[in-house]
Amino acid sequence: MKKLYAEAIGTFALVFAGTGAIIVNQQTGGTISHVGVALTFGLIVVVMIYTFGDISGAHLNPAVTIGFWAARRFPRQSVFPYITSQCIGALLASVILRILFPDSKLLGATLPAGSDLQSFILETILTFLLMLTILNVSVGAKEKGITAGIAVGSLIATEALFAGPICGASMNPARSLAPALISIHLKSLWIYLLAPTLGSVLAMFACRCVREKGCCDSTLQTSCP
Numbered sequence: 001m002k003k004l005y006a007e008a009i010g011t012f013a014l015v016f017a018g019t020g021a022i023i024v025n026q027q028t029g030g031t032i033s034h035v036g037v038a039l040t041f042g043l044i045v046v047v048m049i050y051t052f053g054d055i056s057g058a059h060l061n062p063a064v065t066i067g068f069w070a071a072r073r074f075p076r077q078s079v080f081p082y083i084t085s086q087c088i089g090a091l092l093a094s095v096i097l098r099i100l101f102p103d104s105k106l107l108g109a110t111l112p113a114g115s116d117l118q119s120f121i122l123e124t125i126l127t128f129l130l131m132l133t134i135l136n137v138s139v140g141a142k143e144k145g146i147t148a149g150i151a152v153g154s155l156i157a158t159e160a161l162f163a164g165p166i167c168g169a170s171m172n173p174a175r176s177l178a179p180a181l182i183s184i185h186l187k188s189l190w191i192y193l194l195a196p197t198l199g200s201v202l203a204m205f206a207c208r209c210v211r212e213k214g215c216c217d218s219t220l221q222t223s224c225p
Contacts, residue, residue, distance in 0.1 A: 042157025
């Protein structure tokens with residue numbers, strides 16, 4: 001149960017800080033800025049990885065959990081409980097943000113700026129790169145493990161910086177689902193549920209191409225960074 005609590009709290013923090021930054025930026029005339037929002041997402045992930053990484057693996061993302069399962073580094077029976085905990089944490093964050101900012105129409109929901117296909121492709125590639133990074137920094141030398149949180153958080157911030165204005169750079173079904181449900185803006189939600197999942201699974205195949213044999217066919221590893 002402690003792992004599930006950690007996933008719920010960690011995902012709560014991610015959605016509360018990340019989408020909260022979007023809301024505050026909108027309501028204060030851009031004082032945080034797009035750069036600030038991107039850095040907020042990246043930094044909160046870094047903090048949560050170092051806070052809960054040794055407890056639950058700090059997946060904080062259903063796509064990451066599915067990616068670890070596809071790579072055979074996470075037990076099948078734990079996938080649903082992890083995803084449920086992540087979604088509960090994300091929904092709680094959006095509910096609190098609704099109470100704090102009742103005038104916010106979208107609550108930081110992710111919506112395509114262009115076509116659905118454009119955002120679907122972008123989200124797939126962004127999550128592919130994210131999961132590929134996570135799979136590679138979660139194995140190997142001890143020094144790599146120590147800096148894993150920085151690598152993952154930096155990539156999230158980088159991807160949000162250049163792709164955020166186009167597709168939202170969600171890379172996380174729970175992060176997109178929660179504000180969409182609470183604000184009742186479900187348009188194009190399917191993109192942010194399917195694309196990250198697809199990208200995460202594709203990353204497993206790429207990881208097999210570049211890592212040593214046995215990288216993604218063992219259940220020995222069950223955690224993120």
